[in-house]
Amino acid sequence: MKNRAGFDSALTALAPMVWGSTYLVTTELLPPDRPLLAAAVRALPGGLILTAVGRTLPHGRWWWRASVLGALNIGGFFYLLFVAAYHLPGGVASLVGSVQPVLVLVLSALLLHEAVRGWHVAACLLGVAGVGLLVVGPKADLDAVGVLAGVSAAACMASGIVLTKRWGRPPGVGLLTFTGWQLAVGGLLLTPVALLGEDLPARLTWQNAAGFAYLGFIGAFLAYAVWFRGIERLPALTVSxxxxxxxxxxxxxxxxxxxxxxxxVQGAGAVTVVAAVLLVQRPPVRKDRRCHDINQVKEQTSYDRVP
Structure with a gap:
């Protein structure tokens, strides 16, 4: 079980690692100054393809549930993230977004009835400190709109993680189809905002096409499938x-x-981030195991008292 959990954590970590490459791909391959267009192209095509291949649409209450999850995990999160990026230096935006695990910890206690342990809090604080060392430079200007957008983006993703964990998937619906629903909803929300807020590029180069293809297939299609798989198999805080x-x-x-x-300093931040991730991998003590150990002690005590 421990090896299985380690594998699930390692596989799930691939998703945010891929998302970490977004800045490199955006600056080196995509048309400049069109972040919302990049987000829409990243989400919508993959979502429509996955939904079409799955040949299954949401039904009943899953219409509104899929809409809520798509808005939180994809549409609202991407939009607020880009607003924060426009108003804050990249390091500050990352630091503001690192409050997400703290929000997940609170929401998990409220909605999933998960106990809050001291090492949960320690892992969250370590992670925030590590991100701070990793990304914040000496010129860290704050902007009220950017900070509000960054915290709201973190709240969107935190809520999406916890609600995905709480609701699960509808019976008979595959993981890729479930991922497609959310990407499609997020893409449909982002597309009109992108078209209204940004001009379409006059021409696309092969470099641009490669960048969009990477973000759509690797950065959304595969990464979100791995991410939602991790949410199903791991505790919400671990995923966060x-x-x-x-x-x-x-x-x-x-x-x-x-x-x-x-x-x-950045090296120390990297080590601190890794320490936070490793700390939260600590397996919880199962209640039935504790009860079994207590019963064994009672039985042994009773045996020792027999004359």
Whole structure:
């Protein structure tokens, strides 16, 4: 079971690691200054393809549930994330977004009735501190709109994680179809906003096409399927803290491909982030195991008292 949980965590961490490559792909391959268009193209085509291949549409209450999850996990999250990115330096935006595990911890206690342990809180604080060391430079300007958007984006994703965990998937619906519903909803919400807020590029190069294809197929299609699989199999807080792999991957990719410096402080931040992720992997003590151990002690005590 421990090996299985480790495999599930490692596989799930691939999703935020892929998302961490978004900055590199956007700056090097996509048309400039069109983040909302990139988000819409990233979500909508893959969502429609997965839904069409699955040949299953939501039914009953899953119409509104899929809409809520798609808005939280994809549409609203992407939009607010880009608003935060426009108003804040990248490091500050990442730091504001790192409150997400704290929100997941609170929502899990309220909606999933999960107990809050001391090491849960410690892992959240370690993660936030690690992201701070990793991404925040000395010139960290704050902007009220950006901070509000960043916290709202974190709240969207945190709510999406917990509600996905609470509702699960409808019976008989595959993981890829379930992923397609949410991507399609998010893409349909983002597309009109992108068309109204941004001009379409005059021409697309093969480089642009490759960037859009990467974001749509790898960054959305595969990454979100892996992410939702992880939500099904792992505790909500564990999944949320694995999201710290995104700024970690972004920093390392910037160092490797963009010749961005990597300081000792950033190295310490990377180690701290990894420590937070490893801390939350600690398996909970099962109640039935504790009861079994207590009964064994009682039986042994009774046996020892027999004359």
């Amino acid at each position: 803290l694995l999201g710290f792999a995104s700024p970690l991957a972004a920093t390392l990719l910037g160092y490797v491909f963009l010749n961005q410096g990597l300081t000792v």
